[in-house]
Amino acid sequence: MKTRRTLGLLAGLALAIVPPVRAQDPALQEAVRAFDPSAAFVFESDRARVADFNGDGLADVSAILVAPERRALVVFNARRDGGYSAYPLFAVLPPGPVELRILQPGRHRVVGAEGVIELDKPAIELAFPGKSSALYAWRNGRYQVFGTENY
Secondary structure (H helix, E strand, C coil), X not given: CHHHHHHHHHHHHHHHHCCXXXXXXXHHHHHHHHHCCCCECCCCCCCEEEECCCCCCCCEEEEEEEECCEEEEEEEEECCCCCEEEEEEECXXXXXXXEEEEECCEEEECCCCCCEEEECXXXXXXXXXXXXXXXXXXXXXXXXXXXXXXX
């Protein structure tokens, strides 16, 4: 039990020392344009989250991008060369409210056969309030999705 608490404290510290990412970051804006030239990146608390999602020590950005015909959930993993690689997680979000959250490392309940997963780094949770939610975790070199009940 003490080990789990220590891991949680270390994970929290790791999140605290990840350098901030700004919406006006030219490399991030370039990655957004490369993903969808018509999309806008709005760095607001309910539309973007920053954490080291893939465990490489760099600040990654998860964001809900807004384009004239759609909204999409995309993660931009920071690269050592200063750029970002785009990972679309939900290409066309349905109309209505959505919430974007960061889940800390640790055990989390998921829907399905697994029942519980153990996260060793932060993950993203996309919630459709009153309807459903999904957890996106970096595992085995890609983002994997798990249904959750945290809406």
